[in-house]
Every structure is written in C-alpha cells, then in structure tokens.
Amino acid sequence: MLQKEKPTIMDIAHMSGLSKGTVDRVLHNRGEVSRKSYDKVMSVIKELGYEPNVFASALARGVSPRIAVLIPEYGPGSYWELALMGIGKASDTIGPLGVDTELFQYNPSDAASFQDACNRLLASSPSGVVVAPMFRLGVQMLTAELRRKSIPYVFFDTKQDDEGYLAYFGLPEYKSGYLCADQLTIDRSASEVLVVRIKRDPFRQSDPTIIRRAGFLDYMHEHYPDCTVRSLFIDPDDPVRTDQELNSFFEAFPGTTHVAMFNSRIYLIAPWLERHPAQVRRVVGFDNLTANLNALSRGTVSALIAQHPDEQVAMGIQALFDFIVLGKKPLRRDNYMHMDILTRYNIESY
Amino acid sequence: MLQKEKPTIMDIAHMSGLSKGTVDRVLHNRGEVSRKSYDKVMSVIKELGYEPNVFASALARGVSPRIAVLIPEYGPGSYWELALMGIGKASDTIGPLGVDTELFQYNPSDAASFQDACNRLLASSPSGVVVAPMFRLGVQMLTAELRRKSIPYVFFDTKQDDEGYLAYFGLPEYKSGYLCADQLTIDRSASEVLVVRIKRDPFRQSDPTIIRRAGFLDYMHEHYPDCTVRSLFIDPDDPVRTDQELNSFFEAFPGTTHVAMFNSRIYLIAPWLERHPAQVRRVVGFDNLTANLNALSRGTVSALIAQHPDEQVAMGIQALFDFIVLGKKPLRRDNYMHMDILTRYNIESY
DNA sequence: ATTTTTTCCGTTACCGTGCACGGAATTCAA
DNA sequence: TTGAATTCCGTGCACGGTAACGGAAAAAAT
Numbered sequence: 001m002l003q004k005e006k007p008t009i010m011d012i013a014h015m016s017g018l019s020k021g022t023v024d025r026v027l028h029n030r031g032e033v034s035r036k037s038y039d040k041v042m043s044v045i046k047e048l049g050y051e052p053n054v055f056a057s058a059l060a061r062g063v064s065p066r067i068a069v070l071i072p073e074y075g076p077g078s079y080w081e082l083a084l085m086g087i088g089k090a091s092d093t094i095g096p097l098g099v100d101t102e103l104f105q106y107n108p109s110d111a112a113s114f115q116d117a118c119n120r121l122l123a124s125s126p127s128g129v130v131v132a133p134m135f136r137l138g139v140q141m142l143t144a145e146l147r148r149k150s151i152p153y154v155f156f157d158t159k160q161d162d163e164g165y166l167a168y169f170g171l172p173e174y175k176s177g178y179l180c181a182d183q184l185t186i187d188r189s190a191s192e193v194l195v196v197r198i199k200r201d202p203f204r205q206s207d208p209t210i211i212r213r214a215g216f217l218d219y220m221h222e223h224y225p226d227c228t229v230r231s232l233f234i235d236p237d238d239p240v241r242t243d244q245e246l247n248s249f250f251e252a253f254p255g256t257t258h259v260a261m262f263n264s265r266i267y268l269i270a271p272w273l274e275r276h277p278a279q280v281r282r283v284v285g286f287d288n289l290t291a292n293l294n295a296l297s298r299g300t301v302s303a304l305i306a307q308h309p310d311e312q313v314a315m316g317i318q319a320l321f322d323f324i325v326l327g328k329k330p331l332r333r334d335n336y337m338h339m340d341i342l343t344r345y346n347i348e349s350y
Numbered sequence: 351m352l353q354k355e356k357p358t359i360m361d362i363a364h365m366s367g368l369s370k371g372t373v374d375r376v377l378h379n380r381g382e383v384s385r386k387s388y389d390k391v392m393s394v395i396k397e398l399g400y401e402p403n404v405f406a407s408a409l410a411r412g413v414s415p416r417i418a419v420l421i422p423e424y425g426p427g428s429y430w431e432l433a434l435m436g437i438g439k440a441s442d443t444i445g446p447l448g449v450d451t452e453l454f455q456y457n458p459s460d461a462a463s464f465q466d467a468c469n470r471l472l473a474s475s476p477s478g479v480v481v482a483p484m485f486r487l488g489v490q491m492l493t494a495e496l497r498r499k500s501i502p503y504v505f506f507d508t509k510q511d512d513e514g515y516l517a518y519f520g521l522p523e524y525k526s527g528y529l530c531a532d533q534l535t536i537d538r539s540a541s542e543v544l545v546v547r548i549k550r551d552p553f554r555q556s557d558p559t560i561i562r563r564a565g566f567l568d569y570m571h572e573h574y575p576d577c578t579v580r581s582l583f584i585d586p587d588d589p590v591r592t593d594q595e596l597n598s599f600f601e602a603f604p605g606t607t608h609v610a611m612f613n614s615r616i617y618l619i620a621p622w623l624e625r626h627p628a629q630v631r632r633v634v635g636f637d638n639l640t641a642n643l644n645a646l647s648r649g650t651v652s653a654l655i656a657q658h659p660d661e662q663v664a665m666g667i668q669a670l671f672d673f674i675v676l677g678k679k680p681l682r683r684d685n686y687m688h689m690d691i692l693t694r695y696n697i698e699s700y
Numbered sequence: 701a702t703t704t705t706t707t708c709c710g711t712t713a714c715c716g717t718g719c720a721c722g723g724a725a726t727t728c729a730a
Numbered sequence: 731t732t733g734a735a736t737t738c739c740g741t742g743c744a745c746g747g748t749a750a751c752g753g754a755a756a757a758a759a760t
Contacts, residue, residue: 006414006448008716019740024718032738054447055409056716059745063405064356096404096676098356172698179695187537219695331442341691345529345569348522358746369710374748382708406746409715 007048016044027052054326064098065127065324067317070117070142072108072134077290079264079309083132083157086310090317099321102126111135118142122149128320129153130313133160152323156312158208159334167319167330169312169337173208176286176305176339177215177262183303183341184260184284185224192256193220193229194249196269198236209262212286216260230256236265246272250279257281267291270300288342297344304342312337357398366394377402404676414448415477415674417667420467420492422458422484427640429614429659433482433507436660440667449671452476461485468492472499478670479503480663483510502673506662508558509684517669517680519662519687523558526636526655526689527565527612533653533691534610534634535574542606543570543579544599546619548586559612562636566610580606586615596622600629607631617641620650638692647694654692662687 009027013020018037025033026041033041044050069087074080084103091101102124106117114135121129122145129146131153133139139160146153147164155168184190195216200207220229232249234242246269250256259269259280266285273280273295285292288306295301315335322328359377363370368387375383376391383391394400419437424430434453441451452474456467464485471479472495479496481503483489489510496503497514505518534540545566550557570579582599584592596619600606609619609630616635623630623645635642638656645651665685672678 010716020717021719021740022738025739028718034738037738053409053716055405055413056745057718059403059405059409059715059747060717060719062718062745092681096401096678098403098405175695175698179693182693182695326447338690339696340688341693341696343529343532343691345525345532346689346691348525359748360746370747371711371749372709375709378748380749384708387708403746406715407748409717410746410748412715412748 006053007050008053009050011048012041012044012050015048016040058098058325063325064100065321066100066102066124067128067130067320068102068104068121068124068126069130069313069317070104070106070121071132073105079287079289080132082288083309083313086313087317089310090314093314094317094321097321097325099325101317108134111138114138122146125149126151127324130316130320131155132157134158136160152320154316154319156316157309165333166323167316167333167335169315169319169335171208171307171339172336173211174215176307177212177217178219179215179339179341180212180260180262180284180286180305181216181219181223183305184258184282185220185227187282189281190224190227190258192253193227193258193260194253194256195229195231196259196261196266197231197233198263198265199233212262216262234268236268239268239271242268243272250276254279259283261285263287264289264292266301266304267295270295273300274298288347293342293347296342296347299344302343306340306342307337308340356403357400358403359400361398362391362394362400365398366390408448408675413675414450415671416450416452416474417478417480417670418452418454418471418474418476419480419663419667420454420456420471421482423455429637429639430482432638433659433663436658436663437667439660440664443664444667444671447671447675449667449675451667458484461488464488472496475499476501477674478516480666480670481505482507484508486510502670504666504669506666507659515683516673517666517683517685519665519669519685521558521657521689522686523561524565526657527562527567528569529565529689529691530562530610530612530634530636530655531566531569531573533655534608534632535570535577537632539631540574540577540608542603543577543608543610544603544606545579545581546609546611546616547581547583548613548615549583562612566612584618586618589618589621592618593622600626604629609633611635613637614639614642616651616654617645620645623650624648638697643692643697646692646697649694652693656690656692657687658690 009020009023013023018041022033022037023041025031026038071080071083074084087101087103104117104121107113115138118138129151131139133155143153143162143164152166154166157170159168159170184193217229220227230253232245234245257280264287266283267289273283282302283300284303285301286305288304292301292304296304319330322330359370359373363373368391372383372387373391375381376388421430421433424434437451437453454467454471457463465488468488479501481489481492483505493503493512493514502516504516507520509518509520534543567579570577580603582595584595607630614637616633617639623633632652633650634653634655635651636655638654642651642654646654669680672680
C-alpha cells in the first residue's frame with residue numbers, strides 16, 4: 001500500500017475553492033464560517049483523508065508544555081522513588097519534543113504540606129498535571145481549580161471520584177489481593193496464614209490495601225475455607241517493637257507457615273524471617289522496592305506482586321503529551337495496568 | 351526551575367556573528383566552514399545550551415519515514431499475530447507523527463519465500479527495518495544490503511551475530527527456561543516431569559527453545575536432582591497422533607504429574623489434559639496466545655511465561671523512530687525485556 | 701597581474717499550520 | 731437609500747530549521 005503525498009491544508013483549500021484560513025477555522029471549529037463552506041470543507045477533508053501535520057502544527061503553536069507531577073516525598077528505596085524513575089523515563093522520550101516535567105512533593109502525613117504543594121503547583125500554571133491522590137479533600141480542591149483553568153490532569157496509583165480527569169493508570173486492587181492469595185498458597189500447604197498490616201494514621205484517606213485485603217480474603221474463603229488467617233499490626237518506624245511482636249505472634253501460633261503483606265513494606269519483616277528460616281514456607285508482598293528485591297533474591301520473600309508505578313506515571317505523562325501536543329484523547333479513560341509476579345528467577349529482567 | 355526562552359538557531363547566529371546557514375552547517379557538520387567559525391559556533395552552542403527544535407527540524411526535512419517489519423506469516427491466534435498487534439500499537443503512537451509501517455511476511459518453511467520477502471522489502475527502500483531473524487543466512491544477506499544502503503535495522507525475538515544492528519529486543523532465553531522450571535515445581539511435589547517438544551524441520555536455524563531447555567534442565571538438576579525429566583516429541587499438525595502419543599506416554603509413565611513446553615504451543619496438549627484432569631498437577635508453557643490464555647483461565651495450564659512480542663516490536667519501531675526522526679541512538683543496544691508470569695488470576699490485566 | 705579554482709559564508713525560498721488583521725459581502729437598522 | 735453592524739473569508743506573517751544557490755574573498759594556477 002503505497003502512501004502518496006499527504007494532502008495539506010492548502011490542497012483542501014484549493015479543492016473546496018476556499019482559502020486556508022477558512023479551512024483552518026473549520027478544522028478547529030472556531031466559527032466565522034458559513035454552513036455551506038463548512039460542509040464543503042468537511043466533505044473534502046473526508047474525501048482526501050486529511051490528517052494534520054503535527055510537526056507543523058506544534059511548530060506554529062509554539063508548544064512547550066510543562067507537565068507537573070504531584071507525589072509524596074519519598075525516602076531512598078521507597079515506593080515513590082519508583083514513580084520518580086518513571087518521570088525520568090518519560091522525560092527521555094518526550095523531552096526532546098520540548099516537554100518539561102516539574103515535580104511537586106509534599107509530606108504525606110501533613111495536610112498543610114499538601115496544600116502548600118498544590119498552591120505551588122497551581123502557581124506554576126502547568127499545561128498538564130499527574131497526581132497520585134492521597135488526601136481526598138485536598139485533591140478535590142485541586143482538580144476543581146484545574147478544571148476551572150481547563151488544565152488537563154491524570155490520576156495514577158489511586159483513582160478518585162472525579163468527573164474531569166483525562167485518564168487513570170493503576171492496578172486492579174481487588175484482583176491483586178486475589179492474586180496475592182494465589183501466589184501465597186500455590187504450594188497447597190497453607191493452613192495458618194499471617195497477614196502483617198501497618199498501623200495507619202487515621203487521617204489517611206485512600207488506602208488501596210483495604211480492597212486488596214478483600215480480594216485476598218475472598219480467595220482464601222473460596223479455595224481454603226479451613227485455613228486460618230490472622231492479622232498482626234506493626235509500626236513501620238519501630239523495628240525493635242516489630243521484632244517483639246513477631247516473636248510473640250509466632251510463639252502463640254507456631255503453626256503459621258505463610259505470610260503476606262498488602263503494601264510495599266514486606267522488607268520490614270525480612271530481617272526477622274531471615275533469623276527464623278525454618279518457620280515460614282512462603283512469603284508474598286507487593287512492589288519492587290530495592291529492599292524487597294533484595295529479600296526476593298535471597299529467597300526470604302517467595303514472590304512480589306509489582307505494579308510498576310514508574311510505568312504508570314510514564315503512561316500518564318504520555319497521555320498528557322498526546323492530549324496537549326497531538327490533540328489525542330486516550331483510548332481508554334481507566335487503564336488497569338498489568339500486575340507482574342516477581343520471583344527470584346525473573347527479577348533480573350526488570 | 352523556570353525554563354526561559356529556548357535559544358534558536360538564530361540566536362546562535364547572532365551571538366557568533368555569523369548567519370544561520372553557517373550554524374546549520376556546523377550543527378550537521380557537513381563542511382564548508384572554517385575552523386575558526388566552527389569553534390566559535392560550537393562554543394556558543396554549548397554556552398546557550400542549544401537544543402534543536404525537533405518539530406521545526408522534522409517539518410523542514412519533510413520526514414515521513416516508512417518502517418518495514420519482516421516476520422513470518424501467521425495463522426490466527428499464533429505467536430506472530432501478537433507481534434502484529436505491537437505494530438498496530440506503535441502505529442497509533444507514532445503514526446500521527448507521519449510514520450508509516452509496512453509489513454513483509456514469508457512462509458517460515460520456505461527459504462525462497464523469505465528471499466522473496468527480502469527483495470520486496472529492499473525494493474520498497476524503507477527508512478528503517480524491524481526483523482525477527484529466522485534464516486541465519488538470509489538475514490545476513492539482508493542486513494549486509496541494509497548496511498550498504500545505510501538503512502538502520504533492529505532485531506527482535508531472536509538476536510543474530512551481526513555488527514550493524516541498531517538495537518535488539520528480546521527475552522533472556524536461558525533465564526526463561528530456569529523460570530519455567532521454577533514455576534513448574536513450585537508446589538514441591540514433582541518427581542516425574544514431561545517436557546513436550548515439537549518435531550522441528552532440520553532447516554530451522556535459530557531455535558530459542560534449545561537455550562530455554564538448557565536453563566530448565568539446569569534448574570532441575572540444581573533443585574531436584576532426583577526428579578526424572580522425559581521428552582515427548584509431537585507433530586503440531588497432527589492432533590490425532592499427538593493424542594495417541596500422550597496416551598501411550600502416560601501409560602508407560604503414570605507417575606508423571608508435571609508437564610512443560612518451551613514454545614508457544616502448549617495449547618496443543620490442552621485437550622488431552624482436559625480429558626484427564628486427574629493425571630497432571632502443574633502445566634507450564636510459554637506465550638500469551640489466545641488459545642493458551644483460554645487454557646490458563648480454565649485451569650488446564652497453571653502458568654504461562656509471556657515475552658510479549660508485541661512490546662518487543664513496538665519498542666523496536668520506537669527505537670527506529672527515535673533514531674530516524676529525532677536522531678537519538680537507543681540507550682542500550684541489547685535490551686532484555688521482562689518475562690511475565692501469567693496465572694489465571696492476573697491474565698485479565700494483560 | 702590576470703584568470704581560475706577553492707574555500708567559505710550569507711541569502712532566500714521553502715516545510716505545513718496557526719492566527720491576527722483587514723476587507724468584502726451581506727444583513728440590519730434608520 | 732444610506733450608514734452601521736454582522737457575517738464571512740482571504741492575505742500575510744510567524745514558528746525554527748533545512749538546504750540549494752550564488753557570490754565574495756582568498757588561494758592557486760597561468
């Protein structure tokens with residue numbers, strides 16, 4: 001199928017007996033065109049299969065979008081650091097096309113800090129925004145303002161009730177809990193299971209682990225109704241205390257052979273597990289943090305379910321780029337991305 | 351970090367007291383510039399941190415690259431059909447940027463057909479080529495010709511000894527065999543294992559399953575030295591015969607509880623397995639063909655290891671685009687992509 | 701010293717769109 | 731019927747870079 005010369009806006013102008021100015025007005029339907037001319041131009045466009053030259057268009061418009069990304073502050077090796085890598089990846093792809101990405105961060109345990117970040121973000125008046133919603137109310141205010149300024153925004157990681165978002169990139173949370181249970185019990189020997197959970201500050205509004213837990217429990221109920229599932233709450237900032245908690249738990253329930261966590265902090269219990277190698281048969285957690293990958297390659301953790309926040313932000317940025325620069329809406333609004341099963345034998349390819 | 355006005359080629363011309371023609375000659379170093387002027391321009395470029403506007407550049411050059419893809423003919427639901435979907439995906443992304451992709455196919459069991467496809471491809475004089483090497487000799491001739499015409503090309507799926515390829519996208523084959531063994535024996539109950547293999551025509555030159563098999567056997571030897579691994583060869587075009595072969599195999603070795611295949615054809619033995627549900631505990635194969643996914647969701651197949659040829663071609667096309675249009679070489683030449691573990695609980699996200 | 705060649709550089713016409721501006725044609729008001 | 735207000739449309743420049751063309755200056759040949 002040979003591709004002949006692409007028709008230009010001038011071809012259309014000639015064929016419809018009008019000028020390129022009129023054609024341009026039709027293309028961006030900004031009025032000032034008679035019904036007759038409009039129809040004529042439209043028919044010619046369809047006939048020739050005209051497609052605008054994005055290079056010329058972008059050049060003429062002088063686009064140089066700045067895309068703002070709003071995520072929590074992160075420590076080294078944390079979940080959000082992965083997201084940051086995605087920003088870098090996206091910058092590499094579309095950076096040469098004149099796109100700048102700007103990062104705004106906040107303290108996840110301080111609503112005022114979030115407000116502050118929002119204000120700074122809005123003050124920079126970006127062309128598009130990528131957000132990981134954490135404070136429901138704060139995000140609502142932010143998106144309302146963005147809509148008012150008609151700045152497109154996408155969500156990733158967590159979705160939020162909202163009308164105007166351009167796209168969402170995240171995980172099917174319920175399914176991920178289900179999958180977690182399957183990976184945990186794949187050796188068919190589970191009878192007593194421990195789920196380690198984090199003591200959450202009550203202000204935390206959107207917690208994906210709640211839904212994951214639901215999927216996990218449903219799986220267990222369906223496949224292993226006789227299996228006992230127990231919870232243990234730990235404080236992520238107090239390793240000594242965590243150690244004690246684990247000690248006393250396994251003292252009370254020595255038959256526990258399988259351990260799962262629904263957040264990215266499985267590395268917190270890796271030290272204990274390594275000091276008691278005979279106790280546990282399978283351990284499953286979430287997310288490919290460096291610490292988790294280390295535990296995985298040492299065999300302490302059996303499997304990780306990875307959601308690749310880097311890909312999520314990258315796709316979010318890409319979607320904004322397509323929309324702003326190329327004028328293309330995303331194919332799907334809600335994009336549930338793949339969850340990958342990581343074992344010690346396939347981590348190297350990540 | 352506010353981004354001020356990007357310097358243009360004119361800014362550089364002014365600052366160096368020369369004209370934009372000279373600056374352009376320096377930028378594309380095509381000579382006709384005195385040493386003195388060259389140095390002057392270069393220093394100004396560095397000083398201002400000049401970066402060319404790709405939109406203007408592409409527009410002026412009138413780029414409309416045609417990228418040729420060379421793969422075998424495929425039946426519906428086959429491995430190569432997945433690759434084709436990647437072409438569609440890539441077209442969606444860079445199609446609006448004026449890129450055309452053209453497909454060339456050949457009969458994988460007919461070397462003459464391959465030659466023919468190569469000739470047609472060369473005759474179309476594309477701006478870049480994506481190849482899945484199958485006939486070693488034929489590919490060598492093709493790439494030699496491409497190098498002569500200085501047309502960039504990338505490999506995917508299989509790599510080939512070759513000097514001039516721009517990039518390669520594929521799977522770490524050895525590791526994939528290792529991973530396959532791990533997934534097969536994850537229930538720790540394997541003592542007799544069956545590996546189903548395809549009777550290959552001898553002309554077939556590059557067969558990734560050989561290396562996969564090596565990885566598989568190494569894993570088994572390391573982790574389950576007492577486990578017996580047997581092979582059974584089947585003819586992919588003769589389902590009746592396959593059925594008989596399986597019957598007599600399991601009659602001879604009724605203790606066989608685990609089955610693996612190293613190619614994408616695990617669906618071939620799914621019917622037999624479904625008629626003998628009690629016989630086998632775990633079944634592991636490769637690649638997310640529709641037929642395989644069906645078997646997976648029915649529970650006939652326990653896990654699939656997917657290499658996503660669609661992503662591989664898409665990245666190949668992307669790499670060519672970056673190189674041709676944006677003038678960017680790929681970061682890495684050999685790109686070993688992730689292998690994903692698919693179970694019935696995470697297939698929906700793919 | 702004059703002609704020829706070479707080296708080097710500026711000028712200029714695009715590439716295809718976007719958009720401001722101004723003017724012609726039409727309609728409305730008086 | 732005339733002036734004003736709309737409606738509608740064409741013209742022309744800008745965007746930043748590419749590359750052909752031609753000419754001035756310097757070097758080489760006569």
